Amino acid sequence: MAAQIVDFPPSSDDNDSEQNPERLTAAEEKKDRRKAVKIAWEKLVRWSRSWRSKSRPDVLQRTQKFTAAFLESIVDHVDPGLPFISLSKGLELNTLRMMSQIIPQALRNPRQPFVALSGPSFAMELMSKLPTAMVVASKDKKLANEVQQLLASERLRINTSSDVIGVEIAGALKNVLAIAAGIVEGMNLGNNSMAALVAQDGCQVCNTYGAIRNGDIMLTCFVSLSRNRTVGVRLGSGERLEDILSSMNQVAEGVATAGAVITLAEKYNVKMPVLTAVARIIDNELTPQAAVLELMSLPQVEEV
Numbered sequence: 001m002a003a004q005i006v007d008f009p010p011s012s013d014d015n016d017s018e019q020n021p022e023r024l025t026a027a028e029e030k031k032d033r034r035k036a037v038k039i040a041w042e043k044l045v046r047w048s049r050s051w052r053s054k055s056r057p058d059v060l061q062r063t064q065k066f067t068a069a070f071l072e073s074i075v076d077h078v079d080p081g082l083p084f085i086s087l088s089k090g091l092e093l094n095t096l097r098m099m100s101q102i103i104p105q106a107l108r109n110p111r112q113p114f115v116a117l118s119g120p121s122f123a124m125e126l127m128s129k130l131p132t133a134m135v136v137a138s139k140d141k142k143l144a145n146e147v148q149q150l151l152a153s154e155r156l157r158i159n160t161s162s163d164v165i166g167v168e169i170a171g172a173l174k175n176v177l178a179i180a181a182g183i184v185e186g187m188n189l190g191n192n193s194m195a196a197l198v199a200q201d202g203c204q205v206c207n208t209y210g211a212i213r214n215g216d217i218m219l220t221c222f223v224s225l226s227r228n229r230t231v232g233v234r235l236g237s238g239e240r241l242e243d244i245l246s247s248m249n250q251v252a253e254g255v256a257t258a259g260a261v262i263t264l265a266e267k268y269n270v271k272m273p274v275l276t277a278v279a280r281i282i283d284n285e286l287t288p289q290a291a292v293l294e295l296m297s298l299p300q301v302e303e304v
Helices: 012-019 021-055 068-073 099-106 123-127 141-151 164-186 190-209 211-222 227-236 241-246 253-267 273-282 288-296
Strands: 084-086 114-118 132-137 156-161
Touching (some): 068 099, 099 114, 132 141, 132 164, 141 156, 156 164, 164 190, 164 211, 164 288, 190 211, 190 273, 190 288, 253 273, 273 288
Parallel strands (some): 132 156
């Protein structure tokens, strides 16, 4: 499906519009109609992007973990007082729901105890018993403390937080940012570009959501073990997304989450040009090279 909105040049008799108010009014109405059509088309494109992302037959569709359908299938076997600890870092594409919303709704129990566990924690290093720090977030402070005591050890430091939404959003968006960082690496744009890019959108996430989440962003963006960063490196090197995903046996959550970034940014009125560019690259609307030029052409701003 494709369409193009064309702004036609003014006709030769538009010059006398000042002498003809009726003609001026008609021109304004025509301009307003074109603007309305353009806005409607942009919304349709965003909906189409989300739909194509959901229907893409890749590795993302082969995993059946932490989904609403799975939870609904076990609802009769779940104790309403059973705490759920979520390690998921992503958003449900069509609804933008997070696990703190999906789990109680799917289980039909708004009081289902819930904890989000997140932080910079590559599984390989955890299994090797290397020092790691994470955060558990819950609206129930007592439950957060209980999970903290359950998981903490001499090699695993656990902080607590009541900001469940903050922890979940940071965990989802950092995966998309890691793809952007990988693209910079794959294009050999250098360390200056890498630092500027991660700071551009990363600061909006990490400055709001705490020290452990700052570490999560840095780990995912800068370390080669990151699956999302690896996808970005290969995209920046010129590989097709379909080929990259078909060769992977693990899920790069940022690929799916990127499809929801534009809608999420608009919902909360937050400008995220880097993450938006990643979404457009994944959807084949923008090449990595064009994205760099576009980002470098953004208006200069004053920092606070």
